[in-house]
Amino acid sequence: MAITALNKATAFSRLSSVQFFSSITPKISQYRNQISLANLLQRYGFPPSQLHTFLAKNHFLLKNSNLNDIQKSLNILLSFKIPQNSFISLLSDCPAVLDLDFLKRWQIGISKFENLGVSPLVISNVLAVSRRFQIDPDGFLKSVGVLKGLGFNGGVLTRVLEGFPRIIVMKENEICEKIGFLEGIGISGYGIEKVFYLFPEVLGFDVENRLKPLLYEFLELGFSENEVREEIVSEPRVLGMELGEMSRCLELLRTLKCRVPIKDSIFSEGEFRAGFKVKLRVDCLCKHGLIRREAFKVLWKEPRLILYEIEEIEKKIEFLVNRMKYGVGCLVEVPEYLGANFEKQIVPRYNVLEYLRSKGALGFEVGLKSLIKPSRLRFYNLYVKPYPECEKMFGRFAKGAGIQRRHPVGMWKLFKPQEYTESKEDVNNMKSFMEPLV
Template identity: 25%
Template sequence: MSKLVQAFFFKSCLFQNHGVSFCKLLVRYIASSSRYSHNRSCSSAPDLNAKNSVLLDYLVGSLKFSMNKALSVSSSYSRTKSLEKPQEVVCFFKGLGLSDAHVQSIARTVPSILFADVEKTLKPKVTLFQELGLSTLISRNPFALTFSLERTLRPSISLIKKMLVSDVRYRSKEQVNGDLLRVLTRCSTIFYMTRRLEANIIYLESCGIVGSQLSSLLLSRTRLFTMPVEKLEELVSRAVEMNLDTGSRMLAHAIGVLGCSSMKTLNGKYEVLRLFEFSKDEIESMFVKWPYMFGLSEANLRCKIEFFLNDIKIEKALLVQQPNLLSFSIKERVIPRYQVLEILKSRRLVSKDLRLITPMSPSNRKFYDRYIMPFTNDAEDLLLAYNSKFLDTS
């Protein structure tokens, strides 16, 4: 900066005889520099329409790109003067039975696919997906077509499928392939994280999460398997700090909840429970029995606790013993079934000691068959109470 000022001072001396001051000269120079910078930036910006108008028109007209997206892509492929390769790719996808809308969506999602080699790059990957019954992956997660076949796709798919097949529950080939598709659709990054995926599987198995629990966790919380193993260890440590033992069948559920919640979010829900005077031990006891309690929003958690403690006035100890009562919809399930239960108890048709969770758990059909159908003399009153969920229950 000092050199620039010195230069201006020198020039000002040259123009002193002409009555031009240093300050005026500086202002004029800054103005001219700004105009030069602006003109330079404008001239350096690519004239995208002029550079590749053929590709631009094709992207907008045939593949329904937005103008901004088309400009960006045509700029990246400004040297591509022929539409031969994009048209070959589009023709290939249509030959697979994909609709125009699907092909357009694939192109807009991953524009680089339009410039891939059909024979060497796309066909081998599509063949693999077809062999595994994953043909719909092409349209559901077209990013899969951007990964290396041998280095990435085969190893990752093989590992995930092996884990799903190891599930002890009986599942047909179609069910396994359906679950495989769900995993590969939910998380694109899982394709190139084979080593991390393998490390996380080994660690979770060491914590007692195996078989159906492991595959269920993969299906419901796929992104847990792509995080660094150290982060996964932190989640397990947090669950253990809340009195959940490794080896517990609830550990997988706890990790799933903790993995998608920040500490700020968890603390907010913890404070909601403290507002209702639940002790630390009671909160941890509820978490151990039903971790999904911390998966509810603060507003939902508060609303449900208020209903049970203040509206129907159950003992707080009952909610500590059966926290999964909080899993049910108050309007659609708890209120109508509670009213049926109260009628049955008042008429001594069921035991007064019947646990509240018992009539809440069955499906609607089973609840009807068990708590309404057998009591023909009281069926009208029971049905009226049960259908009151459609009425104002305030």
């Protein structure tokens, strides 16, 4: 009896151990597979910082695939000579493209239409669309034939497939509708090709609900048909504006309080182009974290931004956030930062303050406003003159430069700019064009 009880206890103990290790083993195996897949993706250039999120979103790569098939898929993708950035974007946006059978079919298909001169970027975009909509290489060739029949040839066809690859799943009558709209407003065949080349995304817009109402808005704002047509051909991206957006941009321009030369420069290419420049800069500021109302306020307070290139604005924002460690929201309070010269003002002043801070010479925190707003002479006297070693990084004043006058004595009072303060009228003007944004 005692032996039987002992045997039962031993058997139960062994059974419990087997159940315990059987429940642990799959977890260990899955973890090892995850590590192996992560190492494989890294070898093919996938950024380590994105791996955790990528694997967490795509468990199917571990459950339904094996590493050998995934490696074969990656090799096929590399054989298409897709640029590294596009390669990573393709995997991130459409990981299902790693299906080996799908890629084998396309490997054979691509060899058939190499004579089309299809770029690696086009291949990347088409693969993503084809995987989502279950399109085979023959279906793609059929779509290309339709596009060529409609006049999409050479560089225009390549550009459209790069910028708007979803065109391969559109019906012919949908594409013809966009062409008919442009022809209807008097744009020639060459102009239509230019529009599609510079802004292929317009092919995805609905004519009745998007393009026609936008055209009516431009006309209601006082622009002639010829002017609108010329602006569309010159800068097709104006067709990407939201309804009411041009109205808000023009409202801002008409309430600007700035020096006459700046305003003249803003309107030098006409009111329509000036409004579109405002739209681009608002989009830029919003892309970096501001809401639209804040972006409009920054432009209204610092109109010179409308004249600056987008790349220059982005360079300053990147320096502000990544180097100076300020939040992008501080631009609402100190929009002058974006109007300051990057090489001659922002960088030298920052370098001086960082040096003094590292030496313990600053007994207080210098904010962005104190860095940007003081004149060059005042900043020099406060932070550079007491520390001669800072003169090299700041840029030394020429002898007597601090007391030189820029204008004859009799002229200075006439042209001396007054410090601007917001009046009640200005506040009301700001409210009038910001109300739709609230």
